[in-house]
Amino acid sequence: MERKKAYLLFSGGLDSVIAAKLLKRLGFDVVGVHVTSPLFEKEVEKVKELADRIGIDLKVVEAGEDYLEMLKNPVYGYGKNLNPCIDCKAYMLRKLKEVAEEGALLATGEVLGQRPMSQKKDAFNAIEKLSGLKRWVLRPLSGKLLPPTVYEEKGVVKREELLDLKGRSRKRYPEILKALGLDEVELPTPAGGCLLTEPSFAKKVKDLMDHDELNWENVKLLKIGRHFRVNGCKLIVGRNREENRKIRELAEESDYLITVPNIPSPTALLRCKKEPSDEVLKKAGGIVARYSDAKKEKEVKVAVYRGGKLLTELTVQPIFNLKEFSITG
Ligand code: SF4
Structure with missing residues (x-):
């Protein structure tokens, strides 16, 4: 049977x-x-x-x-x-x-x-x-x-x-x-488990839905790094070597990668819908500098890359008050 x-x-x-x-x-x-x-x-x-x-x-x-x-x-x-x-x-x-x-x-x-x-x-x-x-x-x-x-x-x-x-x-x-x-x-x-039930992850998904395209590649990015919104651009700052590597791996040609050269520093990804102004790049750089080993310096030089090439170097001040930028609160 x-x-x-x-x-x-x-x-x-x-x-x-x-x-x-x-x-x-x-x-x-x-x-x-x-x-x-x-x-x-x-x-x-x-x-x-x-x-x-x-x-x-x-x-x-x-x-x-x-x-x-x-x-x-x-x-x-x-x-x-x-x-x-x-x-x-x-x-x-x-x-x-x-x-x-x-x-x-x-x-x-x-x-x-x-x-x-x-x-x-x-x-x-x-x-x-x-x-x-x-x-x-x-x-x-x-x-x-x-x-x-x-x-x-x-x-x-x-x-x-x-x-x-x-x-x-x-x-x-x-x-x-x-x-x-x-x-x-x-x-x-x-x-x-289900990340949608976690309050801080849910905030990141909501932010993604409000500002960018909700697709699986973008969702994967939500699982790494600290997440900020800088004048409409999304900034993701790696928290360790593995996340820095993943950020470089998931970055698209149009994304900006920001780091503090020659000093232990996170790698950060900046994604904007239109070309970011110097002010946006400086703010993003200031956030990256705050998480680098140069955070106690008054001024820090950050490097901005795009498409694998150095785009510019900027002098920024580390930013410590992140409330207005943080997506997860
Ligand atoms: S949305 Fe609800 S049902 Fe679906 S995986 Fe998450 S907790 Fe489970």
Whole structure:
């Protein structure tokens, strides 16, 4: 007899592991679908190791530019910071559907009431409606508490085989894990989380949306350095050698690179929509000088490069009051 197939959103968290094992126990061949992006990244190697350990296949799917389109204007708005959880979950379900084989069961490891914004009954409804998958998503961890899905109606799964987990408590997890033949301590735990829920990162994304193009290359830049806005230009100052290297690597031909020559100094990237005035370059240089080993000097010489060539050298005063420039406050 042909085995049934289930495609499961697989974050690598414990709930998705339990969902995978439960579906396997119900006779499904499980394919975990791990959606990743620079905004919500887990250690993919560890996610793969975890999938191997519990005996499921894994597909890793990169969120596309369409994710960023959604992020600009989510139908259900944002959570506490810039996290559009309902639209984000709907996006992930659409990706799940895209990679799933025709006729396969679709599932997630969500638990009713575990998260305030996206895991209430009405949120589940909204997510399904937005993804075009109304009643086509099985949530086996809380299935007994939720309205029947199409799979139950068709007899593909039975209500009594599902769990009735609710809320944030993990009191019942050891017993459930044991029943599924799992030992939490032995499972790899992939690190990582969602940057959109972090207040300072959310401010940087908001600033990017307000001033520049929201694309993945620009999002990657948000993950390095200190971020400033100088008269409309964006200034990113490296915090260590590795960030300085990344800044040089991610700089585009039209960007300006600023550093203090012959003195330990950060590398900084200045990105402007139009040619910056000397005043802007001096302010940017003053900020870079403030983070260099010459910060105690009254005047510091900074070098400005563009397209790999030295453009100019300027004498600046280190700037210590950064409040008006700082993006993260
Ligand atoms: S926390 Fe982040 S990754 Fe998770 S659903 Fe919300 S926006 Fe998406």
